[in-house]
Amino acid sequence: MPVEVILPKIDEAMTEGKILEWLVKEGEEVEAGTILFTLETEKVTWEVESPAAGILSKHLAEAGDVIKVGEIVAYILHAGEEIPQAKEDKTSGDQERAQETTDDRKDAGTPVRVMLPSNKIKASPIAKKIARDHHIDLTSVTGTGPEGRIKKIDVMNYLERDKKTSETSQGEEKQRTEYIELSSMRKTIARRMTESFQSVPHFFLTVEIDTGELKYVKEKLARSIEDITSRRLTYTDLFIKIVSKSVESNPDINVQWTDNGIVRLNEINIGIAVNVDNGLVVPVLKETSKKSLAEITLDRFNLVERAREGKLLPNEMKGGSLTISNLGMYGIDHLCPIINPPESCILGIGQTVERPVSQNGEIVIRPITKFTLSIDHRVLDGAIGSRFLQSIRMLTENPLLLI
């Protein structure tokens, strides 16, 4: 019974492939597993094996031909057999032929081992035992018994080959890499950042802000804040105050995209990205626009401390209007952070650099900091984003306006 040689489906997406080269001539004898031809798909080059032992028929497709998956490109014949007449006509429907092919195969009982579901793999009891012992998937073993039945020797040969390749590759890998187990925090970060990056259309707006005045104000306020809170006033606290006020004056920024529509938040809550051991958490300060700088300082201190101890409660990590991510202390000039879902924007703050700028026609050296706002373009456009950023700049460069 002639056995069909079809163009195999190498991966899910594949619909067709090009025959690169026939490695067996017409009329040559082959065994099950002999490589008949090489095939090129979009992704890989593949060696196609013979499904049975016999004689390779006439090539029904030539090197260079692009063939659809499932099409018959040749037959494996026994002596005296010929190519079934009807199948020589390449133009008959692929769909039909594919259906026929499968049925034929089932009826004829011809050895095409890749078609058998794994619980019907033909293998001797001993071969199965050895495979089980060594966790070998029998579908990857070539059987040399009758009708492709897998014998003990086939499994033993597979083990030998497998041992050799895994010994070398494992050895190499051990030298190059080391596997680190995933913490649940890392898994969460990975999941959320991937989700944000893939589903939120980000765009970025950057302003350079003169933080000289802010520094002056911070120095002036430092003592009193410390007196009130027993904590040191940081730039973060000031930024939280500035951003809150900016949201107040640009309420259209305090929105979120949901599947059911755009949601406007009633509160102004600001999240701050905190670096912890091997990861990142974002505690959220609630109703910051209603809080004094001292309160913000205290809040921030407590949350950050608990964040570092891993003791944040779930609701302390939710509900933010936006997040502030400050990498200035790491010497970063400029960052385009990934939005913290479900928020609609995130503010990335870089380091302060003394730079020459033009002021009233003259060159002066001023402390300049780059602020970048990453924005969800589904819900916010350039104009509102720009206005928001300008508010931030205004307040940063004129901190007395915060009063």
Next chain:
Amino acid sequence: MSDKASKDIIIIGGGPGGYVSAIQAAQLGAHVTIIEKENLGGTCVNKGCIPTKVLVHSAGILRDIQHSKDFGINVSGCSVDFAAVQARKNKIVKQSRDGVSYLMRKNKIKVIEGAASLVEPNQVKVKNKNNEKGEIFKADEIIIATGSEPGSINVEGINHEAVLTSDEVLNLKSLPKSIVIIGGGVIGLEFAQVLQRFGVSVTIIEMMNHIIPTEDDEITKQLEKALSKEGIAVFTQAQVKKVEILETGNSKVVFDVNNEAKTIESEKVMLAVGRRPAIKNIGLEDVGVQFDKGCIVVDEYMRTSAPGIYAIGDAVGGVMLAHKAMSEGRCAAKNAMGLKNIRNLKSVPRCIWTSPEVASVGLTEKEARNLHESIEISTFPFSANGKSRIINDTNGFVKVIAETKYGEIVGVHILGAHATELIAELSLAIQMEASFQEINETIHPHPTLSEAILEASLGLEGGMFHI
């Protein structure tokens, strides 16, 4: 590309190896010619398997009748009509031979009578009584299946025409009073027991330590006991020194045993020291077919050293069994027809039709220990089997050998009634690479002798039940 469908194949020898090879080639589409110099069916049908088993069966019937009282059946007076026994044998031989002729006709295989010899790599010359000079036949592929002939030993007087081989004993017109059988192998033992049962006084002289030395030690021990019990005199470690044919026509065999010289006079003497391949005068040298120690040399595809020439069966040596020849015949035919087929002798059963019968497949205990790190052995005696008691034959046992790691069955040895029928199950087990678990999970019918196989196998997994 050559059109393989009309390949011409010549097969030299119409025995079981040859005619099965011919049928296989024909089924694959070849034009097949088979050349036979004597009778289709070869040694097996005409001078071996078939006729000997006819005699064995008659001898068995006689014995059963002689013991029928044990079964509550009274028979008065039974005798052997040897002429009738031979006539029946001849009839069955002829039927079998005709059967092979029919198969040749059915498969459109041309049968040529004559003695073939190779003249060119693809040419065979056939001589027969009609054509002394010989006719040339051409072929694409040739398969040599010339079989074997009775062997001999280098002993004074052995070549005297009065010294019988199995060929002549099978054709005896009447039973001798006594016979000395030189050789305690398969053939010698079967004839010994048949003749002893027919009333002949039989002596076996065997050179090795035991009769049938290649079989399992326990089997040979128990069988020797059984044969001795029936009155057969067995000498082992005995070396024949001389054979003399006396004026009376009787024979005198001189032999050494335990450094003692002995002489036995008997009416007939039979030489049963094994068989040797029949490969003389068939032109092997002319076409470059190599042979070694009297056997044609072949690879695992049954190919000889000459391209296009294959050889199978007794002609290539190994175990000289008809079923081994048939298997090799099929293998050679497939290869000759362009299909790659490797010889598979993993599970060739070896049978002896003595009583009790002997049947084994796979490795002996000794071979198993040499080949495997660790083995398990379990033996179940037929004395504990219900059916054995019913048939009143509780001799023997089933011995199963498995390698420890995966429980793969590597050898089985059976001594007992119908062993030759029971062994097929184990040939299948070994062929399929079964472990004893597969046998343990297989329900064997009750009450049968085959349950002894199950029991022995259970012994490898925790314990037998019926002992």
